[in-house]
Amino acid sequence: MNLVKIFRLTLAAALLTAGTLAATSAQAQAPLKIGYTDVQYVLSQMPESKQIESQLKTYNDQLAAQLKSKTTEFETKVKDYQQKSGTMTDIVKADTEKSLQNLQQSIQEFQQSAQQSLQQKQQTLLKPALDKLQKNIDDVANENGFTYVFNSDGGGSPLLLHAPKEGDISDLVLKKMGITPGAATPAPVIKAPAPAQSPAPAPAGKTKTKTKK
Template structure:
């Protein structure tokens, strides 16, 4: 315990010294933060992205359902007729059903990946626009860093209300804060293509150097 206290004290001293040195050699840091998820949900692009992702997900689901129906139809026909089939025909039908099942599994995996890639493609212009606006807000208001407060493990764990620059970012883009419904957030799509997709995960933005 004593060693731990000594180490803790030494760390605190090092931090204090480094902070004092920084204060002497550089201008004071001004740190702000924003919720990227919240800002994205307020941007008009979010509704369009959500709509396009939903349409794309529906297309994938319809293709998957068609494959599933084909597999069930052929499976039922095989069960009814297998007693009258020769061994050669039976083996051929079983092989066909196995190939269909494998095709369905591969399609589902590829559909999930395709949906994620589609989301990234649709989000990129909105994220680029957001990044440029964050840079502009930081420059105009003297912020050295702007952190992202989203996610289960956010970069920001605590900060004063006046440090939240989300509304400044929205106003810079000509958007009235709070105008859009919070439920319209763009999040990471669900695992299955049959589900309606939602916004990231956590969306990362670069820090201002």
């Protein structure tokens, strides 16, 4: 899922919560004029979109590197335990197993917190672009006499199911921002940080072995 799609619902909610448009008193007396814009299409062409993707990828890579380091440490310690457990006393073995279990839990907690941190980073980076988009939608709507503007984003559940082409203000919004309208370019996929393989369960308890009689 690309950046634009990740935040499609956030964008729609932000635009509607802000009121999308505030009609002036003159417009209130004028005939109702409804417009729409494809938020995904507009946002994907804003220069900020590529910048956000780049910053998110860097942040994601940092989190993934930390997670890989923790996972490698865990796997190394498990392997060491498996090689030496036969010569360990019961007390040392129990202490080592507890340490491994704690490390495994720490990795799982880091995975969860890394996912939340990445989502928060996305929201923080996207807010200025959202604010800019909202302002330009407001400006274009006011200048062209639109009373309301809806989101026609084709993915998921669009807020507009049918409308005439002349009501589409997407290209007007882009031009307002100094962007030449063109085909939307899908943004790179940003994956949540995760190890290639989940760490194997830490050893727990004593292992009984049968002896030949």
